[in-house]
Amino acid sequence: MATTTATSATTFNNHSPPSLASLIQTHRSHFNNNLSFKSKPSTNFQSNSLSINLTTTSRSPFSTLKPLQSNSITSDLTPLETNPKTLKSRLANGETLYGMFLLSLSPTLAEIAGHAGYDYVVIDLEHGEGGISEALPCLRALAATGTASIIRVPESTETWAKKALDLGPQGIMFPMIESPKSAKKAVSYCKFPPNGVRGSAHMVVRASNYGIDDGYLTNYEDELLIMCQVESEEGVKKIEDIAKVDGVDCVQMGPLDLSASLGYLWDPGHKKVREMMRIAEKGVLGAKKKGGDDNVVGGGVYLGGFAMAHDKPEQLRSRGYHMISGAVDLGLFRSAVVEDVKNFRMGLSIDNVDDEEGDSDKDKEEKYWTEKGVLGAKKKGGDDNGGGGGVYLGGFAMAHDKPEQLRCSGYHVISGAVRSDVKRFKAGLSIDNVDDEEGDSDKDKEEKYWSE
16 A cells, blocks of 8 residues: 555545545435435445545535424423423413422433423522532423423522523422512523623523534523512512513522511411412413413413412412422422321231221231241341341332231331322312311301411
8 A cells, every 4th residue: 555645635446436526426326415326326336545535625515514403492401202381381271280399400300200290390509509500401301201391590699590491490499589680680681682691602502402403593592481589578569570570481589588588487377478489470371471362361371389288289389370389309208207207106907907908818928928038037047136137128118008907917127108199180180179177168168378
């Protein structure tokens, strides 16, 4: 093999492949605009050299290649096989959406929440245990389940909004909005110039499929749900004006911080807090934006809120809320494990636990002898005072085999279970069926409603 440095070409003495420029020129007629073969190309090329010269043709067929566009562009990059509707389109269609807050920033819990059926999950960077780097895996986990994601930023600043929006959530929530001015600033952080001040790196960030979605700049404003959270007495006083700000899609109520601002820390059920909440709700639902759609409740602005122990999801829905957050991941897990341990510690007798219907005497007999095999085992040199002479029996509690039953059967180590949340809201239970005691009069219900 010899090298000719003057022409920067490599010459092969024997059989050599054709030049790239020659190949493109020869086969231009065999390609359509999508670069697919119209007929099987010939491979009978005769050439003595491979000369790389990409300037020999004035027009490259590769210029016709364009990035693939999703037939349903959504800002949280949901897979094509999932429901293509965005949060904004679902709200516009009159749906009431049910979601949860993710404080653990665990991708596994995010994925479980998505599979459970929540309409959206709020990745909470304000009170959650992480930042942008921890949020990204959660967005990917939710996208895999087709569940919309919303990021609540720690504070209403341009920097936090920019970093959050570049990840590509369907919604963004700004905390502690107390005036129309702060609401306008929040909106400006979400829009590129000239409509806002958002920094532009859309060709290399996840929000635009890393630049593959060339329709991103055209569609992002229509798809992004901008939420302003009102959670102070000062904010409630100006809530109608906040709701009217162009670009604010949803006003999210914050009952816990509101109760604190009124002097009732951690007492959102106080009568005065409830009264302030009703004022805020009416202000949002009654607000009409300039040029707003009269067919949309609130003229295009929606009301979001948190379900509380004294204010169930069904009650919020009956008062006109469009977005309801029913749970927090850490709270759900805490309640489940505390209840699980409590049930075990109570020491309920197996006599008070019903056997699963359908268990035959033979099934019970087989289970009995399986357990007896372990409990009756004696290790060589084992301590007769220890269960099984030093060997212990462990097991999982099941729907048909409660922890109390296992303990009564002689188990030493028992793994309990964790329960789930979403079904109750999806069932559409009426507020009339929630927390009503038998014999409650209207007066009793009213006193109970306003009680602390």
